[in-house]
Amino acid sequence: MSSSSSQAPSRVWLVTGAGRGLGRAFVEAALGAGDRVVATLRQPPALDDLAKDHPATLRALALDVRERAAVFATVERAAALFGRLDVVVNNAGYGLVGTVEEVTELDAREQMETNFFGALWVTQAVLPVFRAQRSGHVVQVSSVGGVGTMPAFGLYNASKWALEGFSEALAAEVAELGIRVTIAELGGFATDWAWSSMRFAEGLAAYDGLRERTFGTPRLPWDMSQKASDESADPAEAARALVAHVASGAAAPLRLLVGADAPGHVAAALAARRDDYRKNAAFVWPA
Numbered sequence: 364m365s366s367s368s369s370q371a372p373s374r375v376w377l378v379t380g381a382g383r384g385l386g387r388a389f390v391e392a393a394l395g396a397g398d399r400v401v402a403t404l405r406q407p408p409a410l411d412d413l414a415k416d417h418p419a420t421l422r423a424l425a426l427d428v429r430e431r432a433a434v435f436a437t438v439e440r441a442a443a444l445f446g447r448l449d450v451v452v453n454n455a456g457y458g459l460v461g462t463v464e465e466v467t468e469l470d471a472r473e474q475m476e477t478n479f480f481g482a483l484w485v486t487q488a489v490l491p492v493f494r495a496q497r498s499g500h501v502v503q504v505s506s507v508g509g510v511g512t513m514p515a516f517g518l519y520n521a522s523k524w525a526l527e528g529f530s531e532a533l534a535a536e537v538a539e540l541g542i543r544v545t546i547a548e549l550g551g552f553a554t555d556w557a558w559s560s561m562r563f564a565e566g567l568a569a570y571d572g573l574r575e576r577t578f579g580t581p582r583l584p585w586d587m588s589q590k591a592s593d594e595s596a597d598p599a600e601a602a603r604a605l606v607a608h609v610a611s612g613a614a615a616p617l618r619l620l621v622g623a624d625a626p627g628h629v630a631a632a633l634a635a636r637r638d639d640y641r642k643n644a645a646f647v648w649p650a
């Protein structure tokens with residue numbers, strides 16, 4: 364198979380949560396690279412404009428990643444649309460603000476249902492397709508918050524650490540089957556993530572000081588009108604990095620740092636862990 368725009372092989376992508384933000388940017392970048400895309404999203408009309416411009420190479424399917432049976436049916440349908448799947452991007456996700464004491468059972472379960480279980484179901488559903496092809500690439504959209512943590516983001520951190528945990532094991536399980544895994548650790552990008560998509564637990568007064576120090580305000584939700592001054596990076600930049608990574612060889616890292624601020628956040632998180640381990644007298648940090 365060859366792309367219309369280059370000698371590079373044309374790939375078929377499946378991207379979850381593709382209606383806006385990073386997911387939409389991944390779709391646009393893959394189409395721009397001459398690839399074909401099955402975009403899954405909760406509100407398919409959100410991609411009507413793109414579908415009009417790419418009638419032969421883009422298909423949009425409705426999917427809420429929390430629904431396991433729907434995930435399996437949609438992945439099967441997606442694989443049939445273009446006859447194969449090459450890259451599956453588990454992008455759907457959202458953030459939750461609330462200290463461990465503040466989050467309700469529902470807050471916690473919903474966070475895990477989307478960010479962790481949603482990605483797990485999609486991964487499970489696509490593995491038989493990839494095994495039959497003896498090729499395929501699973502991309503997990505994690506975060507620098509999947510390496511370090513931040514007060515009042517503990518459940519979000521837990522969801523991304525859990526995603527990273529099974530994905531690292533998965534990489535070792537499927538390498539010999541010709542299947543590649545990438546854990547993309549993103550820094551900050553200007554999407555709705557910190558704004559209209561963010562969910563907030565009900566704050567206890569005991570944590571007002573923490574919120575003031577962490578977010579500059581004790582009030583939740585914070586002031587959404589400040590989105591206009593969000594100077595985070597353009598999601599298109601993350602998408603270009605991902606497309607380049609997918610095209611790179613299997614020697615590329617399991618963990619892909621995405622965004623100018625990502626290496627610094629990860630280095631700080633690892634240094635903090637190292638320093639904590641060093642408080643154990645018997646522990647020697649490996650050279």
Ligand SMILES: NC(=O)c1ccc[n+]([C@@H]2O[C@H](COP(=O)([O-])OP(=O)(O)OC[C@H]3O[C@@H](n4cnc5c(N)ncnc54)[C@H](OP(=O)(O)O)[C@@H]3O)[C@@H](O)[C@H]2O)c1
Pocket residue numbers: 379380381382383384385386404405406426427428429453454455456457458477481504505506507549550551552553554555556557560595
């Ligand atoms: N932006 C950042 O700075 C940043 C940094 C690190 C990691 N990330 C990660 O990047 C991913 C994309 O976030 P974003 O920044 O693009 O935020 P966004 O603009 O809020 O987009 C999130 C997308 O996820 C979808 N989604 C949420 N729950 C879903 C569900 N149950 N089923 C299907 N789709 C669902 C949303 O769909 P609807 O439109 O239907 O709501 C939306 O399309 C997330 O996993 C996030 O944690 C973002």
